[in-house]
Amino acid sequence: MNKVIPPLPKILVAQAVENALLEDLGSVGDLTSDSTIPADLAITTHIVSRQAGCLAGTDILVSVMAQLSSEVTVDAHMPDSSIIKPGDHIATLSGPARPILSGERVALNFLGHLSGIATATRNIVDLVDDLPVRVTCTRKTTPGLRAFEKYAVRCGGGFNHRFGLYDGILLKDNHIAAVGGDIGTAIESARAGAGHMIKIEVEVDTLAQLEKALPHNPDIILLDNMGLEELRQAVAMTGKQAILEASGGITAATARGIAETGVDVLSLGWLTHSSPCLDLGLDIL
Template identity: 60%
Template sequence: MNLPPLPQIMLEPLVRAALLEDLGRAGDLTTDSIVPADLRATVVLAARQPGIVAGLDLAALAFRLIDPAIEIKVAKPDGSAIAAGETIATLSGPARGLLTAERVALNFLCHLSGIASATAAIVNAARHHKASIVCTRKTTPGLRALEKYAVRCGGGSNHRFGLDDAVLIKDNHIAIAGGVRPAIERAKAGVGHLVKIEVEVDTLDQLAEALALGVDAVLLDNMTTEQLSRAVKMVGGRAITEASGGVTPATAPAIAATGVDLISIGWLTHSAPILDIGLDTVG
């Protein structure tokens, strides 16, 4: 997978903050008291279960920030499929630095690889249909860019990065505005000509109202597959169709088969289990 890496200038503040949180006020008391300062070691980052790698640049940066003398040889870059027992990367250098950076490196690597692996499972489940798998803004505060990058590592795509990307009129906007029509009309009057407008609808009646007013995309929220199929026919290519709600690897094929353009999933970023990866000594 030819996946552009995130710029280091984005990664470094996050990794530094995580290391400072872990080092606290006195540093690594355990390692510094047990491991001689001149001892060198070689370790590997190894997968305990199959999945997709994501976050290796953050893990590498954690080690290098603790000790620039640590050398890293990558075997499985981000976006790679990994089998249980396979080596992702080999690291050599001062043993103290390897042990001190271990947890922060693994926290990033396991979390982001878990997101990539969960995304890949959904992408694979829907592979026979045109629907793209996209994430949402349901992300860990401060880690949105990383988590959305992990979704891309798993073969998915990104929805909005923030509130300023586009207009997405959701159920509470509709309720407070007094209906679909006033919400859409106010949005059209309030944003520039380059800003796309998407509206969330719960019923086919709401969908018909939104289509009559003209929107760029419709979010078909928690609809049955029968409703989704009818909605796609109603839209007839006039807007992008996005299905959301109740998506799992088991349900994704049927949802994708309705002909929707996008399937959005919040749990990919807020609840995906980690991919179990460990740091093992060599020799």
């Protein structure tokens, strides 16, 4: 499953990098590098992978160095979505030592975090790659980093759920409870207020709730924390009437079995909120 992943908008990357550098450099700058390294010292370094995984975030590396010095050159050897192994040289950085070392941690924080998400996503995607199912993330993202974390999911071969409350309607149990517990009323109210391009998804916990939702024709139905037999019954009940999304506790151990029930989407919140960082380092030659 190789998709061409469009890069994130440069203005978005530049803003996030600027905020991260300001957080690290403060109002004084890099006290360590500025006090120990001659201003005219030039170095060549490599970003090296210390783990196997899937790469994401190379545009951020370029932006970090560009904002610190126009004299630093970044030669990226591998594009995002590349499968990498220990010892691979991801990129070569050449130029003044001070800005390279000042930007090292910010660049590696982004690269490691996003590559970790891409790697976790790729692992799940590979488990179900021969089945007609999509692996997606959720809105369980780090505040301020949602666009980047969802981009990393795409780099890993996954897809994105809605980006925010503004681009899709998802009626969860609390929304339904707030309007008296009637699923049909909630769906019809949502449809009456939605624009013609907005899809409506409703969450159900039981087959009885699914039965009540189906006559109101939601576009997507989220099957929350259902067992395999319940999922199979839900698929049979729904037919092709709605997209079925399985959610809740999906892991590498359970993903394939859930996908084999016939659902259309697996959504995994932990891809963005709990994937371990991929170990990458910067080594001076």
